[in-house]
Amino acid sequence: MTHPLDLNQLAQHIKQWGQSLGFQQVGICDTDLSAEEPKLQAWLDKQYHGEMEWMARHGMLRARPHELLPGTLRVISVRMNYLPAKAAFASTLNNPQLGYVSRYALGRDYHKLLRQRLKKLGEQIQQYCGELNFRPFVDSAPIMERPLAAKAGIGWVGKHSLILNREAGSWFFLGELLIDLPLPVDRPQEEQCGRCVACITTCPTGAIVEPYTVDARRCISYLTIELEGAIPEEFRPLMGNRIYGCDDCQLICPWNRFSQLTDEADFSPRAALHAPQLIDLFAWSEEKFLRITEGSAIRRIGHLRWLRNIAVALGNAPYQEEVITALRTRQGQNELLDEHIEWALQQQLARRAEHRVEVQSPQKKRLIRAVEKGLPRDA
Structure with a gap:
């Protein structure tokens, strides 16, 4: 590297590179999630994770990203829109002869796509700096992506526990890039849910047991995706025609009036899965x-x-x-x-x-x- 490293300028470059790679927003935060540890432990103690034993197995490691990659100083958090045009929410949910698939799963699996883009972003930063340790994550390791996204200014944690953004609602994927550079950090957004409890009251199974807390054992996404055994009989009539995931808490959210459509062809719905x-x-x-x-x-x-x-x-x-x-x-x-x-x-x-x-x-x-x-x- 022949030029001195201007970290402020590099942070701006990273955001520009990220957007050119298809991310709608890029934020930067430190690795301190100590405030999340007691919340996570309380959630686990109440068995809200259900059969997702890996949540308990990794314990507080989820709140310590610097332990996943020793030397990590910053987390680059990114979001990518996935809402397709003609999502056909109402026409599918209101027709009980059709199967409803959560909109995020209608196209290609997002994990590989986001991970590849994050890897390219890391390589661009590495090339610019001359030397860099980095590691991309997209649901691929025990890491608390939503608190990190909130710290990085991507949005705030809504009462349904998802990240909300005032310009984009919540129809987006999250990913993280851990790096060992002391980049300047972004400011978190203020929470703007106010008194609204629409997501809590609309949940078909009452899975949002209190603001910001989801009992996964009651959540239709958990029941249809994570649960390996029999679905408890009490929840079956409440599932309606939802056969993979559930979007109700997002559909009712007023902030999703500002949601943005994806321009990623890979997220376009597969015909066989769209209102089948x-x-x-x-x-x-x-x-x-x-x-x-x-x-x-x-x-x-x-x-x-x-x-x-x-x-x-x-x-x-x-x-x-x-x-x-x-x-x-x-x-x-x-x-x-x-x-x-x-x-x-x-x-x-x-x-x-x-x-x-x-x-x-x-x-x-x-x-x-x-x-x-x-x-x-x-x-």
Whole structure:
């Protein structure tokens, strides 16, 4: 390096390089998350992490990014928009015959894309400085990305525990680049949720147990993605047609009026996953599931849990003989799946009985009117 290193100028270069790589915002913060440690421990003590044992296994390491890469002095936090055009939220959620996939998972898995861009950013900084230790993270290590993003000025932590930005809402991915340079840090944004509790009251399963605290065991995203066993029966009717993740707390948030659409082609929805018929999805073979979800975040749950989730959604769908037939065709294939199919069949059969009563009721009403008027019963 022939020029003296101006850290203020370098910080500006980093933000420009980041935007040229497709990040909508780049912020810088120090590594001190000591204030988060008691909150994290309290959350773990209440077992809010459910079966995500890795959350407890790494313990306070999550709040100590400098231990992940010794010598780390700063964290570069980035965000990248993922909301596609024509997201079709309402038309999908309001049609119980369709399957709703969380909008972040409609396109290509974001982990590799963001990680590759962060690696390029690190290499650009390294080339500029001549020497640099860096390490990119995108959900790839125990690190508290949201508190870091808040410290770096990307946004504030909303009551649903997601990062909110006044110009962009919350429809964006986060990533981090750890570096060993003492760059100037950015100022955090002030929280601007105010008295609003829309995300808390709209959560279908009451997973936001208090402001800024989510009990993962109740969260539909956890139930459909992280949970490996049976979905507790109390939550099944509340899941509706959500078969992979849930966006309700974001959909209701007033700040998402300012959300920005993505310009990343990789985040464009795959046709087979965008407002698909539940019956069609339930018929997918494992080979078809793997083929269609190649390069998608959905693939990680596997075909069995995919079918489990769809079985619950079919149980919540309006009565149709085709649904009952579809459910019965997969009985006996797997014990876990059978449990959810049997529950779904019970729901469908109960609706069939109600449907038959409803069909007969107009005839009964005419009969009652006829008897009251003294008319012949076939009038």
